[in-house]
Amino acid sequence: MNRYSKIFSSFISFNAKNQIILARYQHTSIPKPVTLVEDVYNPSNGTADPERCLIIAHGLFGFRTNWRSLAKAFSDRANIKVVTVDMRNHGDSPHTASMTYFDMASDLMQTIRKHKTPKTILMGHSMGGKASMLVALQEPALLRKLIVVDIAPTVSASLGEIPLYNRILLDNIDKIQHEKDIVAARRAMDKILQASVESLKNKSIRDFLLMLIVHDEASGQFVWRANLEVLEEYMDDIMYFPKEFDNATTNVETLFIGGGKSNYINDEAIPIMERLFPKHRLIRIPNAGHWVHSERPQEFLKCVLPELEIK
Known part of the structure; x- marks a missing residue:
């Protein structure tokens, strides 16, 4: 069992039908619409x-x-x-x-x-x-x-997988900063994803996640095209x-x-x-x-x- 499998097993439980369940939690907010691109x-x-x-x-x-x-x-x-x-x-x-x-x-x-x-x-x-x-x-x-x-x-249905993917992405962005270009950065992250959890041996899922990586010209860093920190905080809301x-x-x-x-x-x-x-x-x-x-x-x-x- 690798580190991410241990993390995953620490916050899930199972119901009588052996289905993964998590406590249903929701944030409350007064919606303030933003202009979508x-x-x-x-x-x-x-x-x-x-x-x-x-x-x-x-x-x-x-x-x-x-x-x-x-x-x-x-x-x-x-x-x-x-x-x-x-x-x-x-x-x-x-x-x-x-x-x-x-x-x-x-x-x-x-x-x-x-x-x-x-x-x-x-x-x-x-x-x-x-x-x-x-x-x-x-x-x-x-x-x-x-x-x-x-x-x-x-x-x-992805309740047992997506929160873990988000955490893996957040944990590993620093490990690709030395790569010379976006192709090399995605290749390096692909190896990390493939070795992390069993479900990410699926190339289609990895390819989809790798499209999140972009190069930010202002900082010179590889960054995520999604706000993964906020997505992680609101993952229960999104899953339910x-x-x-x-x-x-x-x-x-x-x-x-x-x-x-x-x-x-x-x-x-x-x-x-x-x-x-x-x-x-x-x-x-x-x-x-x-x-x-x-x-x-x-x-x-x-x-x-x-x-x-x-x-």
């Missing part, structure tokens, strides 16, 4: 329908650019304006001291109001999906449709779903898209989804994991495009 995509062969807009919120450790190719495809094929955002404490958006889902939802609401389209579709993956669900539950009038990608309004909505409901038409090989939307989540989102449908894309949109982009397009054709 965004990219806007319009059809390359014409003008977008002025009444429709698709806004996309990425997941934990992600960036708006992860969605570039799909955003262009959505815009061109559905004749729609598409907006991708960096969530707070990620990428180029403001780094803040608070990171609750109420904070993130308030940021998305501000973005929706900024674009002022009567037929807004909000789509979110993982953490971005939970924040998007809060928008639908708090301000349903802002949305015509909600699309949630491989996440449920419950505790995340706000308890204030345990008995809520919304009339927003909702599509859940899950990966056929993913366990993020499990059988236990279905009754909760039915209660909170009675107008929901669930589609599972075969042979796809949690990053269903990047693993099976063509199948994902086929699921989403009909949802964008709002009359």
Whole structure:
């Protein structure tokens, strides 16, 4: 057992079904929306329908650019304006001291109001999906449709892994400062990640995490593109779903898209989804994991495009 395995085993416990559990803790805050950095995509062969807009919120450790190719495809094929955002404490958006889902939802609401389209579709993956669900539950009038990608309004399946990844990243940034360039820095960090815990032997996960490393010209240091210190402090909030909505409901038409090989939307989540989102449908894309949109982009397009054709 290595150091990180020991740390992990010290703060987890198991329930009767041998599932990992942690104490449910939530910060409280008065949401103060920040202006999210965004990219806007319009059809390359014409003008977008002025009444429709698709806004996309990425997941934990992600960036708006992860969605570039799909955003262009959505815009061109559905004749729609598409907006991708960096969530707070990620990428180029403001780094803040608070990171609750109420904070993130308030940021998305501000973005929706900024674009002022009567037929807004909000789509979110993982953490971005939970924040998007809060928008639908708090301000349903802002949305015509909600699309949630491989996440449920419950505790995340990654509860036993993601907090540990965040700690490993924070602990090891100093070990790559001597590297000559970003390629060498990512290569060095890749070796550290691979040797840390069993689940990081998965190259796809490592490659995703390595994109967090950038070179800061001002300091001459390699730094993280996400505010990992705040993410660590708010990790319980991110892994769970706000308890204030345990008995809520919304009339927003909702599509859940899950990966056929993913366990993020499990059988236990279905009754909760039915209660909170009675107008929901669930589609599972075969042979796809949690990053269903990047693993099976063509199948994902086929699921989403009909949802964008709002009359």
